[in-house]
Structure formats: structure tokens, C-alpha cells
Amino acid sequence: MKRTILFFLILLLPLMAFAGGGNESNEITIAGGRSPCFEAPIALFQSRYNYTISHIDVDFGTGESITMDALLAAGTPPDIYIDFIGRSGKYLDPAYALALDIDESLYNEGALDWCRRDGVLYALPFAFPGQAMCINTSMTKGWVPNDDWTIDDFVEACKVIKSQAVDGYFASGLFAANPSGDYLHVNWFGAFGVDLFKNGDYTKSTANSPQAVKAFTFLKMLVDEGFVDPNAAAMSDDDYVAQWSSGKIALAPIRPSWERFYVPGAIEAGKLDEAFDTEYVPFPHDPSIAGAPTTGGGSLAVGHKTDDVDKAEAIQELILLLTGKAFQTEQVTSNEGFPTRTDVVGLNPSADEQVVGRIAAKFGFMDVGYANSWYYESRAVMPDVLRELYAGNITPEQAAKLYADTVDKIIADAQ
Amino acid sequence: MKKALPYLLLLPVLAVWMLTRAVPLGIAVRLSFIKTNYITETYVYFKNYQQIFTDPSIVQTFKNTLLYMITIVPAYMCFVLFMAFLINDLNKKVQHVARFFVFLPTFVSGIIIANSWKWIFHPRAGLINWLLGLGGIEPVQWWSSTVTSVFPISFIHVLSVGGGTIILFLAALGGIDTQIIESAKIDGASRWQIKRFIQLPMISPTIALMSLMCTISTLQIFEWIYMLAPRDYAATMMYRIYHDGFLYGKPGLAAAESMVLLAIILVLAVAQKRLQKWQF
Numbered sequence: 036m037k038r039t040i041l042f043f044l045i046l047l048l049p050l051m052a053f054a055g056g057g058n059e060s061n062e063i064t065i066a067g068g069r070s071p072c073f074e075a076p077i078a079l080f081q082s083r084y085n086y087t088i089s090h091i092d093v094d095f096g097t098g099e100s101i102t103m104d105a106l107l108a109a110g111t112p113p114d115i116y117i118d119f120i121g122r123s124g125k126y127l128d129p130a131y132a133l134a135l136d137i138d139e140s141l142y143n144e145g146a147l148d149w150c151r152r153d154g155v156l157y158a159l160p161f162a163f164p165g166q167a168m169c170i171n172t173s174m175t176k177g178w179v180p181n182d183d184w185t186i187d188d189f190v191e192a193c194k195v196i197k198s199q200a201v202d203g204y205f206a207s208g209l210f211a212a213n214p215s216g217d218y219l220h221v222n223w224f225g226a227f228g229v230d231l232f233k234n235g236d237y238t239k240s241t242a243n244s245p246q247a248v249k250a251f252t253f254l255k256m257l258v259d260e261g262f263v264d265p266n267a268a269a270m271s272d273d274d275y276v277a278q279w280s281s282g283k284i285a286l287a288p289i290r291p292s293w294e295r296f297y298v299p300g301a302i303e304a305g306k307l308d309e310a311f312d313t314e315y316v317p318f319p320h321d322p323s324i325a326g327a328p329t330t331g332g333g334s335l336a337v338g339h340k341t342d343d344v345d346k347a348e349a350i351q352e353l354i355l356l357l358t359g360k361a362f363q364t365e366q367v368t369s370n371e372g373f374p375t376r377t378d379v380v381g382l383n384p385s386a387d388e389q390v391v392g393r394i395a396a397k398f399g400f401m402d403v404g405y406a407n408s409w410y411y412e413s414r415a416v417m418p419d420v421l422r423e424l425y426a427g428n429i430t431p432e433q434a435a436k437l438y439a440d441t442v443d444k445i446i447a448d449a450q
Numbered sequence: 451m452k453k454a455l456p457y458l459l460l461l462p463v464l465a466v467w468m469l470t471r472a473v474p475l476g477i478a479v480r481l482s483f484i485k486t487n488y489i490t491e492t493y494v495y496f497k498n499y500q501q502i503f504t505d506p507s508i509v510q511t512f513k514n515t516l517l518y519m520i521t522i523v524p525a526y527m528c529f530v531l532f533m534a535f536l537i538n539d540l541n542k543k544v545q546h547v548a549r550f551f552v553f554l555p556t557f558v559s560g561i562i563i564a565n566s567w568k569w570i571f572h573p574r575a576g577l578i579n580w581l582l583g584l585g586g587i588e589p590v591q592w593w594s595s596t597v598t599s600v601f602p603i604s605f606i607h608v609l610s611v612g613g614g615t616i617i618l619f620l621a622a623l624g625g626i627d628t629q630i631i632e633s634a635k636i637d638g639a640s641r642w643q644i645k646r647f648i649q650l651p652m653i654s655p656t657i658a659l660m661s662l663m664c665t666i667s668t669l670q671i672f673e674w675i676y677m678l679a680p681r682d683y684a685a686t687m688m689y690r691i692y693h694d695g696f697l698y699g700k701p702g703l704a705a706a707e708s709m710v711l712l713a714i715i716l717v718l719a720v721a722q723k724r725l726q727k728w729q730f
Contacts, residue, residue, distance in 0.1 A: 101696050107488035108701075125699065131489040203574070212593075213680065266573045269593045269679075408487065412698045422681070426594060 060343065061086055063353060066102065067093040068117025068334065072365045076356035084349045093118065100125070100411075114350050115357070116337045120149060121414065123158065123335040124406040132157035133338035135351055145399075146375035148235070149406040150335060158335040159358040162379075164372035165329035165391040165400065166222060166290045168318050173311035174204065174285040182317050182393075183326070186226065186253060189286065189319040193262040196285045207257060208275050208284040209267040211421035214414045216272030218330035218403070219288045221417060224250045225401040226318045226327035231442075237407050238446065243439035249321065251424055251431035258425045268425040277301070282311040291315050291387035292371050315390040317398075328398040329391055333372060409449040416441045481705035488701070498706035507682045508707070511690040514596065515669060518686060521604040522668045527661055530612045534619035535645055549620065553613040560610070564677035567606045571678070578602075592678075599684035603674045611667060615660050622653040662722035666715055687711050 063086045065073075077088050091113055093102040100122050106112050112131070116123055126132055127150070135156045139147060142160075150158040170179050175196060180188055193206035200206065209220055224231065224242070227250040233241045257263045264270060264278065279287040280297035294313060301307040318327035336358050338350040363379045366372055373383065373392050383389055404410050416438055424434045485494045502508050537548045555563065570577045571592045579589040592598050626649060634644050650657075668686075675689040685693065687707060695704030 100699060104488055104696070104699065104701070125487065126489070128487075128489050264574075266591055266594075269573065269591055415698070419682070422594070 060346065062089060063087070063115065063346075063350060064089050064091055064113040065115045065117065065353075065357075066091040066106065066113035068336070068357075070362075072362050073357055075361055076359060077353075080349075080353050080356050084352065086346075086349055086353075088353075112339045114339050114341070114346075115354060116339070117161075117334055117357070120160075120331075120333055120335050120405045121410055123337050124149070124410050125408050126337045127152040127157040127406055128408060129153075129155065129157075131337075131339060133340040133347055133350055135159065135338065135354070137351070137355060141376055141378060143375055143377055152406065158337040159354050160375045161334045161336070161358050162363045162366035162372035162374050163331045163333035163400070164290055164292060165331045165395050166218065166288055167315040167329065167387070167390045167394060169279070169287045169289045169291070169294070170314045170316060171279075171282060171285045171287070171311050172314055173282065174200070179314045180316055180319070184316070184319045185322050186319050187322075190256075190262075192286060193257070193260070197260075197262055200285070204283045205264055205278070205285070206262040207286045208278055208288075209254065209257060209263045209421075209425075210270040210272055210275040211268045211418045211425060212271040212274070214418055216275070217414045217417055218332050218401075219272065219275070220254075220421075221403060222288055222318055222327065222330045222401060223254060225330065225398075226250070227253070227321045228324040230402070232402055232404050235402070237404050240439040240442040240446070242442065243435045246321070246323075247435040247438070248431045251434040254421065255424050255431060268422045277306070281306040288318065291385060291391060294387070313387070315387040317390065317394045326394070326398045328401045329394045330401045330403065331372075331395075333375075407446075407449075409445050412449075413442045413445050416445070478705045478708055481702055482709050483702070483706075485700075485702045487699050494702065498703045499710070501703060502706055502710055508690060510682050511685045511687050514600065514684060515686045517596070517600050518604060518607075518671060519665060519668050521600065522607055523661060523664050525604065526608045526612060526615075526664050526668075527657070529608050530615040530619060530660070531657070533612065533616045534623060535649075537616065538620055538623045539641075545620075549617060552616045555610050556613045560673035561677060563610050564606070564673050567602075567674075568678055571602050593681075593684070596683040599679040599681075603671070603678060603684065606674055606678075607668070607671060615664070618660065619653065619656060622656040623649060626652050658722055658725045661725070662718060665718055669711060669715060 065088060069090050069092060080086075081088070091102070091106070103112075103116060103118075103122075103126075116126055129152065132152075135158070137156070137159070139156070146160055146163070147156060150156055150160055172179060175192070178192070180192065189207075196206040210216070211220075221231075224247065227246045229242060229244060229247045229250055231240060231242050258265065258267055270278075276289075276293070276297055278284055279289055280293075280301040282301075298307070298310050302310065318329075320327045336354045338347075338354050341347050341350070358376075360376060360378045363374045363376055367374050367379060367383050372388070373395060383392060404413065407413075420429075420434050420438045420441070423429045423437070424431065429437065482498055483493060483495055484491045485498070486492070533552060537545055537552070540548060569575070571579075573579060573589055573591050573593075576592075578592075583589065590598055592602055630648060630652075631644060634648055639647070670688045671686045672688045672692065675685050676692075679685075680689065680693075688711070691704045691707045691711070694700045694707065
């Protein structure tokens with residue numbers, strides 16, 4: 036008898052793997068985006084709706100979507116997914132996402148453009164950060180360009196900085212080892228007036244253009260002239276940010292808010308004796324255009340669709356509260372971007388962030404196709420092309436064609 | 451009942467095996483015929499397999515893997531055999547110390563080892579380029595092309611994972627009847643002749659097995675690529691599977707690549723069975 040009981044107990048062990056799972060009907064799960072600032076909106080939500088809230092931590096460490104893939108494969112997708120637009124954009128899929136019906140006048144013009152698929156609103160944005168050109172004035176000895184500087188001014192500045200820089204310090208910076216942080220260098224294409232996609236048409240890349248050839252020529256020149264680390268092709272975004280935060284790049288595309296944690300981190304790690312002085316200006320621009328846009332990279336909250344009408348309403352309400360006025364005000368006042376809602380008043384208190392705000396207001400955000408299912412794959416194309424370009428294996432003309440053709444193939448495969 | 455009992459007792463193990471091996475394998479086979487982002491799925495039948503053999507970047511990883519096999523397997527086997535014979539000739543006390551040190555890297559995580567090598571091969575501040583610089587050689591951008599990536603990665607692999615194999619060869623050498631060696635010595639055989647004509651043939655089944663294990667481990671190189679050169683020009687099939695399955699959300703393609711890798715390993719396993727009969 037004992038043996039039989041033992042046998043069945045052992046048999047039960049593997050079956051335990053199937054225990055649990057499945058969201059409770061009165062529970063709303065939120066994956067990603069855990070923040071103390073969500074406590075107030077969640078409390079407000081729970082005063083109106085009878086749902087318990089549970090959080091699922093998402094590992095963003097290497098930029099993968101393993102947690103979401105695992106949750107979907109297990110048939111237990113979260114009710115709300117919060118993540119960088121480059122990853123969350125994939126889920127703006129009618130088969131997955133809850134279509135939202137909200138008062139769109141609450142949002143700034145264009146703020147919801149990247150939250151739609153085929154005209155249907157599937158997500159809501161948080162405050163949206165952007166980037167500018169960080170001038171390390173400790174390296175430039177106090178020199179700061181004016182806001183309306185051109186690519187020629189940038190190159191002249193690079194020549195002067197290079198002539199005075201000691202070994203290991205560079206006029207500017209590039210990287211091409213990985214797709215992460217692509218907005219940092221993709222902004223150069225905006226500085227040359229390149230449209231990666233035109234007028235929101237994501238069926239075809241429009242990057243194979245004379246302007247793109249100019250941009251690729253410029254980037255190759257930065258490498259060839261030694262204005263950037265000659266190892267740029269093998270550097271990752273982490274290497275690049277470490278180089279900048281160690282005070283070794285004079286003119287660096289970067290997000291101003293990063294200075295608050297990366298530079299103290301470099302000091303703590305012993306890579307830097309003391310913080311360097313900085314000023315932020317817009318990207319220099321090609322004379323053929325009035326100014327360069329900024330590239331953003333904020334987060335979206337996407338709801339998972341459900342047949343339960345009451346729950347769908349509750350999910351929509353919670354998304355509205357999480358991305359709402361309170362949280363966006365907190366984001367903006369802690370220097371992390373610009374509100375996407377009209378009811379968030381007051382300027383970002385950081386003068387550096389205000390530079391980005393001025394760029395965004397005047398020249399907008401660069402459209403890299405964030406909200407498309409294929410975006411995550413397409414962002415890997417640029418570093419592949421840049422590595423070939425920096426190695427001298429392809430010309431700028433070939434680079435522009437290769438980039439556009441590869442992105443077109445990815446788009447076609449995704450259909 | 452008595453006859454059925456052994457089979458009943460095997461059931462829990464079989465259930466665990468089914469759940470952890472057979473069912474995932476079945477799911478992977480099915481997955482290899484579909485295109486899915488875990489939201490929607492479409493049967494594409496052999497399209498994923500077709501892509502493996504037509505996509506230049508995937509074909510490149512096949513070529514890289516082959517290149518790793520060509521460079522690593524012979525170098526690895528020569529290195530571990532040389533080390534094993536060397537240690538085997540030492541006196542017992544020194545042998546114990548040597549065994550400990552050759553096996554030590556096996557305890558360290560591959561990612562940590564890879565990170566250390568990343569510093570050693572750093573293009574600007576690395577030890578290797580510093581040494582090359584002493585000889586007036588320009589710094590090498592190690593992780594910037596196939597040629598400059600494959601050889602350092604092969605070198606790292608040989609040095610980092612050889613410990614376990616050396617211990618196994620030492621065990622095989624220790625298992626040879628000492629009387630045979632003594633007889634050879636009495637017959638006037640030199641140390642080289644004893645190694646070449648007695649010890650080597652007698653451990654040939656271990657050599658064949660270790661060659662297979664080394665080949666399989668070469669096919670599965672991952673952490674060196676992940677940490678040092680996560681690019682098409684240096685990637686192995688294993689890295690490509692991770693790349694497609696987890697980075698780019700193409701589980702169907704990754705599953706098809708896994709099936710191809712499985713087929714290659716099966717062929718190698720059969721070849722090894724034949725090879726075991728071969729005598730040095």
C-alpha cells in the first residue's frame with residue numbers, strides 16, 4: 036500500500052508543473068513599469084473598481100522580450116503591459132490588444148500617433164523623453180555652439196577638439212555593435228533630413244535617398260578622421276555611454292536625464308575624478324534643412340483584450356490612471372521627458388531637458404516606425420550596415436540601399 | 451502484478467522524461483513549421499527550413515560553426531592529450547595539484563570567463579594588443595570581423611573548457627594495466643613509443659568519445675559569442691537560435707534551426723559510434 040501511495044505521489048510531482056496559471060477574473064495583472072508613483076493611481080482605481088492588482092517584473096536587462104513571450108506562450112498574458120515603445124509597440128495587434136475608447140483631447144497633438152495600428156488606438160503613452168547634443172564644456176574649454184549650428188560647424192569643432200585631445204578622448208562618439216540605444220545615432224539621419232518612413236506610411240522604407248547617402252558619408256568620415264573611437268564598429272551602446280559618462284566625449288548625442296545617474300556612477304566606479312561640466316544644444320543640421328528633430332523612446336501601456344466587458348472597462352480606466360496626469364507630472368518634474376497629456380502643466384525644471392523640449396516643439400520627434408510589429412527586428416539593421424560601412428566593405432551609397440532593402444524585406448516578411 | 455511492477459516503477463521517470471524532454475521536443479518540432487509571435491500563428495510548413503538555407507546571415511553562422519569545428523576540435527584534442535600525458539608523467543603528489551588547477555576553470559561560469567577575456571582582448575586597453583604593441587604591431591580590432599574573431603574565440607574555448615576532458619583522459623590513462631607498460635619498458639620501448647603505440651591506442655575509445663563531445667560543445671558555443679562578438683560574422687548556430695528565438699521574436703525559425711542542429715548532432719553521434727571501432 037505504502038509503495039502504491041509513494042508511486043502516485045511521485046507521479047503527481049511532474050503534474051505540479053501545471054499548477055497555478057490563469058488570471059483570476061477579479062485580478063488585473065501589470066507586467067513591467069513597477070513604480071512607487073503607481074500606488075496613488077492604483078489606490079484611486081481600487082476605490083472605484085473591485086479588482087486586485089498584481090505586478091509581474093519584466094527583465095529588460097538585455098533588451099529581450101522573454102518575459103512577455105513566456106507569458107504569452109503559457110496563455111497567461113498580463114492585462115496591462117508597460118514597456119519601452121520599441122518593445123511594447125509589437126503588441127499593438129488587434130489579435131492581442133484592447134482597443135481603447137478615450138477622450139483624445141486629453142492628449143497633445145500627435146502624442147497618440149505611435150499608439151495606433153490601422154487607425155485604432157491600442158495604447159497610451161507616458162511622458163516622452165528625447166535627446167540632444169551634450170557638450171562636455173570641460174573638454175571644449177567652455178565653448179558651446181549656438182542652437183542653429185550646422186554639420187560644417189560640427190566638423191570644424193571636431194577638428195579643434197581632436198587637435199587638443201589627449202589619447203583616449205574623442206571629439207564625438209559612435210557605436211555599432213548592437214541595436215539597443217539606436218536612437219542615439221539614428222538622430223544623425225534626422226540631422227540630414229532623412230525620412231526613414233514618409234508621412235506615416237510604414238509599408239516601405241524611404242531611407243535610400245541622397246540625404247541618407249550624405250548621412251552615411253558623414254558617419255564614415257567621423258570614423259576615418261578619428262573624431263570618434265576607431266573601435267566604434269565593435270562598441271555597444273553601453274560602451275558608448277560609459278565613454279561619455281567618463282568624460283571622454285566632447286560632443287555626444289545623449290538624453291539629458293541620463294547625466295544624473297550615469298556620471299555619478301562613473302565617479303563611483305573610479306572612472307572619473309569629478310563630474311564634468313555640460314551644456315545641451317540641438318543636433319547640428321545639414322544646411323538643406325532648418326533643424327534636426329529629436330529621437331524619443333518613451334514607454335507605452337498596452338491592455339490585453341478580453342471578452343469580459345466589465346474587465347475591459349476596468350483595464351482601460353487603469354491604463355488612463357497609470358499614464359495619467361499624476362504620473363506624468365511626477366515624470367516631468369523629475370526631469371524624465373515631456374508630457375503627452377494636455378493637463379500636465381509646468382515646464383520640466385531642468386534647463387537641459389528644456390532644450391529637448393524646444394527641439395521637439397520646433398522640429399518634432401523622428402519617426403523610426405516604433406509602433407510596428409517589425410520595428411524590433413528592423414532596428415537591428417542599422418548597426419549591421421554601419422559595421423560594414425565603418426570597415427570600408429561598402430560605400431555610403433551601398434549602405435543606404437542595403438539599409439532600405441533590408442528593412443523592406445523585414446516589413447514584407449512581417450505581412 | 452509482479453511482472454508489471456518494474457514498468458510501473460519506471461512510469462514516474464518516464465513521466466518526467468516525457469514532460470521535460472519528449473513534450474518540449476514535440477512542441478519544438480511543431481513550432482518549426484509555424485510562424486508565430488505568440489499572439490497569432492500561421493502554418494508555413496517548410497518555409498522556416500527553407501529560410502535557414504537561403505538567408506545569407508544564417509548560412510554565415512553555419513560557415514562560422516564549421517570554421518570553429520575545424521579550428522577548435524583538432525587544437526582542443528591535441529592540447530588536452532598533451533596536457534594529460536604531461537600530467538600523467540608527473541609524480542602522484544604533483545599530479546593531484548595539477549589536476550586541481552586544470553579542473554579549476556570548469557567551476558567558473560562561462561560568462562565570467564568571457565568577461566575576463568574581453569578585457570584581455572580589449573582593442574585599446576587589452577593585454578594582447580599591449581603585447582603586440584611591444585613588437586611594433588598595430589592594435590587589432592579583435593571583434594570586428596570573422597578572421598579576427600574566430601581565432602581568439604577558438605583559443606578561449608580550448609583553454610577554458612579543456613579541464614574536464616584532461617581529467618577524463620587521466621582517468622583513462624590511469625586505467626591502463628601497468629603490467630603492459632612495464633613489459634614494454636623491459637622490451638626496450640622508449641617513452642614516446644609507449645605513448646604512441648600502447649597508451650594512445652588503449653584510450654582510443656575515450657578519444658573518440660571526447661572528440662564527439664568536443665564537436666558537440668563546439669556546435670553549442672554560446673557565451674563567448676554572447677559576451678565577445680554577438681554578430682553574424684562570428685556567431686554560431688546556437689547563438690543564432692537564441693538571437694532569432696529570443697531577441698527577434700521568431701520562435702518558429704529558431705525551432706527549425708534547433709531541429710537542423712539536432713540532426714547534425716545525431717549524424718555526429720552515429721559517426722562517433724563508427725569511429726569508436728577505429729584504432730590509433
